Amino acid sequence: MDFSDSPEVAEFRADLRAWLAEHLAEHADGVSYDSAEGVEATHRWHRALAAAGYVAVSLDPRYGGRGLSDLYEAVINEELAAAAAPPPPPIGHIAHAVADFASDDLKGRVLPGLLGCTESWCQGFSEPGAGSDLAGLSTTAAATDGGFVVNGQKIWTSWAMWADRCLLLCRTEPDQPRHRGLSMLVVDMDTPGITRREITLANGSREFAEVFFDDVRVPAANLVGERGQGWKIAQHMLTYERGPADMGWTGRLGNVLAAAQEAVRSGRLPADDVLRRRLAAVAVDAQVLSWHVARSLVDRESADPGSSGSIDKLLTTRVEQELYHVVDDLLGAAVVVGDQRPFSEYLWSRAQSIYGGTQQIQRQIVAQRLLGLPRG
Amino acid sequence: MQIGLDPEQRAFARASGALAADLAAGWDRGRGPHDVGSPEPSEKDWARIADAGWPALRLREENGGLGAGTVDVAVLVEQLGRHAVAAPVLGTLVAAEQLQTLGAPAATLEAIAAGELRVAPLLDARLLDFAPSADGALAWDSAGATVAFAPDGSAHALGEPLPAADVTRAVRRPTSPVPAAALELRPPTDDDRDRLHAFVLTLLVADLLGTMSAALDAAVEHARSRTQFGRPIGSFQAVQQLAAEDLVSVEATRSAVYHSAWAVDALPAAEALRAARVAKAFASRAGVAVCEDVVQLFGGIGMTWESPVHVWLRRAQTDRTSFGDEHTHQAVLADLDLAPGA
Ligand SMILES: Cc1cc2nc3c(=O)[nH]c(=O)nc-3n(C[C@H](O)[C@H](O)[C@H](O)COP(=O)(O)OP(=O)(O)OC[C@H]3O[C@@H](n4cnc5c(N)ncnc54)[C@H](O)[C@@H]3O)c2cc1C
Numbered sequence: 003m004d005f006s007d008s009p010e011v012a013e014f015r016a017d018l019r020a021w022l023a024e025h026l027a028e029h030a031d032g033v034s035y036d037s038a039e040g041v042e043a044t045h046r047w048h049r050a051l052a053a054a055g056y057v058a059v060s061l062d063p064r065y066g067g068r069g070l071s072d073l074y075e076a077v078i079n080e081e082l083a084a085a086a087a088p089p090p091p092p093i094g095h096i097a098h099a100v101a102d103f104a105s106d107d108l109k110g111r112v113l114p115g116l117l118g119c120t121e122s123w124c125q126g127f128s129e130p131g132a133g134s135d136l137a138g139l140s141t142t143a144a145a146t147d148g149g150f151v152v153n154g155q156k157i158w159t160s161w162a163m164w165a166d167r168c169l170l171l172c173r174t175e176p177d178q179p180r181h182r183g184l185s186m187l188v189v190d191m192d193t194p195g196i197t198r199r200e201i202t203l204a205n206g207s208r209e210f211a212e213v214f215f216d217d218v219r220v221p222a223a224n225l226v227g228e229r230g231q232g233w234k235i236a237q238h239m240l241t242y243e244r245g246p247a248d249m250g251w252t253g254r255l256g257n258v259l260a261a262a263q264e265a266v267r268s269g270r271l272p273a274d275d276v277l278r279r280r281l282a283a284v285a286v287d288a289q290v291l292s293w294h295v296a297r298s299l300v301d302r303e304s305a306d307p308g309s310s311g312s313i314d315k316l317l318t319t320r321v322e323q324e325l326y327h328v329v330d331d332l333l334g335a336a337v338v339v340g341d342q343r344p345f346s347e348y349l350w351s352r353a354q355s356i357y358g359g360t361q362q363i364q365r366q367i368v369a370q371r372l373l374g375l376p377r378g
Numbered sequence: 379m380q381i382g383l384d385p386e387q388r389a390f391a392r393a394s395g396a397l398a399a400d401l402a403a404g405w406d407r408g409r410g411p412h413d414v415g416s417p418e419p420s421e422k423d424w425a426r427i428a429d430a431g432w433p434a435l436r437l438r439e440e441n442g443g444l445g446a447g448t449v450d451v452a453v454l455v456e457q458l459g460r461h462a463v464a465a466p467v468l469g470t471l472v473a474a475e476q477l478q479t480l481g482a483p484a485a486t487l488e489a490i491a492a493g494e495l496r497v498a499p500l501l502d503a504r505l506l507d508f509a510p511s512a513d514g515a516l517a518w519d520s521a522g523a524t525v526a527f528a529p530d531g532s533a534h535a536l537g538e539p540l541p542a543a544d545v546t547r548a549v550r551r552p553t554s555p556v557p558a559a560a561l562e563l564r565p566p567t568d569d570d571r572d573r574l575h576a577f578v579l580t581l582l583v584a585d586l587l588g589t590m591s592a593a594l595d596a597a598v599e600h601a602r603s604r605t606q607f608g609r610p611i612g613s614f615q616a617v618q619q620l621a622a623e624d625l626v627s628v629e630a631t632r633s634a635v636y637h638s639a640w641a642v643d644a645l646p647a648a649e650a651l652r653a654a655r656v657a658k659a660f661a662s663r664a665g666v667a668v669c670e671d672v673v674q675l676f677g678g679i680g681m682t683w684e685s686p687v688h689v690w691l692r693r694a695q696t697d698r699t700s701f702g703d704e705h706t707h708q709a710v711l712a713d714l715d716l717a718p719g720a
Binding site: 201206208277342345352 | 678681684
């Protein structure tokens with residue numbers, strides 16, 4: 003048992019810190035999703051990280067990764083958070099799906115842009131009629147000469163407004179049982195027949211869209227894996243998407259917590275005994291979360307994360323949502339009147355129990371797949 | 379003992395609900411924070427509000443008012459919350475009651491009752507109580523108000539709305555004094571102050587009740603009509619259990635509103651205030667928890683501006699903070715209940 007960094011990890015961490023110390027200010031300016039300039043700055047930041055070798059490091063070097071374990075992805079998330087840098091590009095799960103399932107030809111065509119962050123991607127899974135019940139989706143890709151013709155609609159697709167490509171889960175085998183009828187396609191977002199409509203989030207953020215597909219032609223060579231393999235690939239991706247390390251949340255929550263602790267310590271925010279205890283209680287949970295994440299990451303070096311990612315997601319939800327309750331109560335009236343960033347972060351914390359599979363669905367996965375309880 | 383609304387109060391609830399719904403229908407949530415409708419009512423809407431007697435409701439007859447009891451006012455305010463009315467009725471009711479308690483001249487109160495003078499209450503910067511002076515104060519639910527009075531009677535013009543979580547009500551800062559509008563006010567007795575405080579807390583609880591019950595109704599409707607896995611999501615136990623606990627919170631809050639509204643007019647002031655603190659402590663926590671559950675029950679759509687869910691959550695959070703959240707009141711109640719010899 004050893005929770006400390008191995009010499010290799012320690013060296014990697016030190017290099018990254020040095021790189022951040024030198025380059026953060028120059029590359030991270032103006033990053034946001036709220037305006038065209040912000041998005042452009044975000045892409046610049048991602049390209050700088052990629053050029054320095056800090057994107058998708060867990061991928062095979064053949065595909066542009068560094069062949070490191072997932073632990074290193076977590077180190078990147080932690081160190082960026084600790085340096086108050088913007089997050090890395092959220093592409094680990096997409097990169098793994100493509101690297102693990104796509105043909106060499108497809109990998110050769112799309113991975114350099116994905117990993118180099120010269121092209122941005124979105125994940126087209128959810129539909130108006132298929133959220134929790136993802137396998138019930140109805141966007142179709144009919145096989146034709148040399149490819150597919152896609153028709154349907156995706157919704158709540160993060161970053162779709164400016165994405166160059168979409169990893170699309172769609173139905174290619176209407177005669178097959180639901181789960182077996184799905185396939186995964188890489189779709190170029192500038193293909194004729196694609197229309198995007200922006201959806202503003204409840205906190206005003208503008209990174210969401212609805213995407214319509216109207217007779218969109220996709221070449222057969224853009225099929226990821228085999229026809230009918232879509233569900234399997236999606237499940238594989240979601241285990242990566244669910245892990246808190248993949249999303250970089252633990253480091254960011256740690257920052258929010260540390261800022262709250264500092265505000266109380268310095269007297270900038272008054273806190274009575276009740277608030278001090280609540281802050282301590284959530285700090286306890288956050289600390290345990292970080293140990294738990296470290297353990298999950300090490301487990302992953304030897305086995306596919308499988309359903310245990312749902313435990314990580316549920317634990318993260320618990321910590322994040324309580325943390326924002328405590329932080330908001332420390333701020334008091336300043337949350338409801340004045341600069342709306344704290345309120346908007348609080349609102350965002352409510353999404354943690356929805357995206358990537360809702361809290362109810364995650365609990366069901368834990369109960370049925372991990373505890374082995376019977377299905378209702 | 380008779381607990382519940384009488385036929386007249388039920389009729390008033392229906393009539394105010396109809397107008398509230400109509401006012402709400404004229405407000406546009408827009409496509410995002412940058413084009414959300416203003417909470418300042420049009421001249422026409424404000425005239426309808428004044429015609430309905432809402433600003434006059436609680437003022438005594440000698441002050442041009444209707445002399446309604448707190449239960450009636452709570453009946454109205456529940457409807458304001460239920461329809462998330464984007465017009466400063468609550469702020470007007472609170473300011474009018476404060477001015478009446480401080481002995482403002484009848485002419486001023488008559489002008490408020492008639493909707494001619496548009497006022498807002500001044501709260502301290504932490505929104506915990508009425509402000510002792512205009513210094514650093516915030517004019518609460520003040521869209522369209524032309525003036526706010528400090529307890530010393532000084533009158534203050536108001537600035538632009540500040541950024542705020544609630545999109546249906548505005549908060550503004552007092553800017554410059556308006557000496558010509560100043561009033562002669564007198565300091566309240568302890569009892570008057572406590573009763574005023576109890577009245578205001580009760581109205582916030584009523585607004586929370588309306589907000590949380592509207593949100594829950596919408597979630598239940600959604601759970602009936604939204605199907606996943608070939609069934610309405612409302613048929614899943616996880617969904618039913620969340621919604622069921624939320625109804626427990628709504629019904630308990632209704633009991634708390636009824637009691638604390640009755641208490642304002644029926645019990646000694648200190649007891650009325652204690653009851654109102656209990657109600658506010660309960661509803662602050664329950665109201666926000668219900669609205670958070672409602673976001674969850676809606677799923678992805680609940681996280682977008684396209685759904686009204688966040689409007690309720692914003693309003694509930696603001697009601698919760700205003701005049702003290704559950705922690706504020708629990709602290710006072712702990713002092714009251716746990717002092718040696720209590
Ligand atoms: C911030 C954010 C970003 C997102 N980004 C993307 C993206 O990039 N790409 C993408 O494809 N999707 C994305 N989504 C969509 C997300 O995956 C879905 O919102 C989510 O899967 C839930 O589906 P739904 O919204 O249709 O809710 P529903 O499935 O309709 O669920 C509504 C409610 O019913 C409950 N429920 C449903 N089924 C059951 C059941 N069997 N048992 C118990 N309870 C149940 C849910 O828990 C929830 O409370 C995003 C969502 C959010 C909020």
